[in-house]
Amino acid sequence: MAVDGVLICNPGSVGAPCYRDRSTTPHIMEAGSPLVRYAIVERRSTGWTAETNGGPYDNEIAARQAEGFGFPAFAHAARTGRIPPG
Numbered sequence: 001m002a003v004d005g006v007l008i009c010n011p012g013s014v015g016a017p018c019y020r021d022r023s024t025t026p027h028i029m030e031a032g033s034p035l036v037r038y039a040i041v042e043r044r045s046t047g048w049t050a051e052t053n054g055g056p057y058d059n060e061i062a063a064r065q066a067e068g069f070g071f072p073a074f075a076h077a078a079r080t081g082r083i084p085p086g
Contacts, residue, residue, distance in 0.1 A: 007048040011037040017081035031081040034059040 017031040031037060035054035042049050059078045066074035076084040
């Protein structure tokens with residue numbers, strides 16, 4: 001997405017497909033999927049382009065590690081790409 005000539009591209013994150021930000025402007029970001037996300041950004045003669053991509057990874061390992069360390073909310077996020085309800 002381009003806003004006032006600035007390219008904005010946030011494809012997500014491996015292992016953190018969602019988060020809750022309680023800073024000055026509180027917000028929640030949810031990918032809605034545990035897929036790995038990445039973007040390929042290119043500058044062309046006609047301007048910037050961004051291609052977003054997703055693919056599987058063994059997110060169950062990340063979820064089990066989170067549970068083992070006592071972080072069930074992170075485990076839920078790794079499995080679903082969403083903030084746990086409640």
